[in-house]
Amino acid sequence: MFVESSKNGKFARSGVLSVRGFNVTTPTFMPDGTRGAVKSLTPEMVQSTGVSVVLANTYHLHLMPGEDVVAKLGGLHAFTGQSLPLLTDSGGFQVFSLSHINKITEDGVTFKDPRTGDTVFLSPEKSIQIQMKLGGDMMVAFDDVVSLDKQGRERTLEAFERTHRWLERSIAEFNRLTEGMSDAEKPLLFGVVQGGLDKKLRKKSLEIVQNSSVGGIAIGGLSVGESTAEMHDMLEFLAPLYDDSPRPRFLLGVGDPRDLRKAIECGIDMLDCVLPTRNARHGSVWVTGEKKFNLKSDVHSMVNETIDPKCDCYTCKTGFSRGFLRHQFKVGEPLAGTMASIHNIRYLQRICEDSRTN
Ligand SMILES: [Zn+2]
Structure with missing residues (x-):
């Protein structure tokens, strides 16, 4: 699904990602259409910037208006009026960063809807089901997210192990729901590499994700409070460890220009962030x-x-x-x-x- 067209430097590369009839030239930056729209921009304005993929947040769209409403109104493309390829995230990052968590179990996460106070449950299966209903072209496996500064080593390890068990469950649900689909219909699933700033864990996590059947490799858990030097060091560490499989590499939530350059230099193909639009509004x-x-x-x-x-x-x-x-x-x-x-x-x-x- 991903064809590398050239190497631009030691690890930097450009290529074309083919998914659902779209051809996306990489590296590419993906603005966040958090609630379906990139804030204050029409789809045409977004396209005028030259971007070729837009991200939508599963967490926000699930809570409001709900994936059933989006599906009823024709799926994300029809609902948002955006003809560029769309990528939905898993909802995991927002659950852990925006909500009051009630309980994390092996089954999934129970949290409170910050707006209504209702109890909501998300699991790997549920996240994939929501993303399929939303109808994006690319989706992300649900992971157990820890913040670097708040939690100890034990919780980091627990989240690390669980993320990979949840990856298997995400893949199984994805395979179940896409069974019988032609390549032209099938969305692409990213698995997420975690492990915080621990290089041993990162290496192991990357191996597990690369050995799985996902269509893309996502790097999560960076740009979450660590220093720029720490983030760049991790990107450099991972750069020679990617395998040769034809899969795109997506760095989640990174959009500072210096970080973007470093990521591309280290072999990343796709990045998303709210930074350009959030900064701009200020x-x-x-x-x-x-x-x-x-x-x-x-x-x-x-x-x-x-x-x-x-x-x-x-x-x-x-x-x-x-x-x-x-x-x-x-x-x-x-x-x-x-x-x-x-x-x-x-x-x-x-x-x-x-x-x-x-
Ligand atoms: Zn300008």
């Missing part, structure tokens, strides 16, 4: 040279220059000045966040595109 934009500034700042009030004269995004190409954008931010006009989001997503996607030819 006025923060990246410009050439990995610098960033805040458009809300008074220093921009009389500046007639675009965010980045070297940028080819819609916002910069059309010529919206920093002075105009600052004014829109100041008066609370949502258009400002939209314009800045387009710019930031394009900034990351351009790093991906440039890396293909370097």
Whole structure:
């Protein structure tokens, strides 16, 4: 499903991922359409940034409006109006980071819906069932997530072991639900590599995931509070350990430009993050040279220059000045966040595109 077209450096590579009739050129950045929409952007605006996959959050869509509603309204593509390939995550990360957890057992996780207070249960099987109903083109196996700083070694080990047992259950459920599907219909399932900052565990986890029948390798549990140096060190450690199987490698939740470059250098093909859009809504934009500034700042009030004269995004190409954008931010006009989001997503996607030819 993944054909490597060239090696760009020792581990960096570019390629084409074929899934459900889509051909995705990699490396690629995937903006987060958390609740079905990339915040404040129409599907056309998202496409104007050059990205080729959009991510949707299983956790949020399951809680509201529910996968049955999405399925009834034609599945994620019809529901969101997005014609680019869609990837759903497992919901695991949000369960562990946003919810009050009641209980984690071998069976699954019971947590409270933060909005209604209702008790919700998610398991590997349930996550795959929800993702199948949502109807994305790529999905992720449900894992047991631990945060680096809050939990001890014992919990890390427990989560590590359980993640791999849950991977087997995710694969079994995926196989059951996709039985009889043609290759053109079948979504692609990513298995998640965990192990925190422990290299021994990471190596073992990667071996287990690579030896399984998943269609893609996802690296989880990074960008969760460790230092930049620690994250880069882990990416470098993993780089020579990937096998030659034709599978894409997806780094979950990483979107700082420096981290993106490092990840691509270390053989990663796909990345997602809320950072470009979240930052943009607060006025923060990246410009050439990995610098960033805040458009809300008074220093921009009389500046007639675009965010980045070297940028080819819609916002910069059309010529919206920093002075105009600052004014829109100041008066609370949502258009400002939209314009800045387009710019930031394009900034990351351009790093991906440039890396293909370097
Ligand atoms: Zn721009």
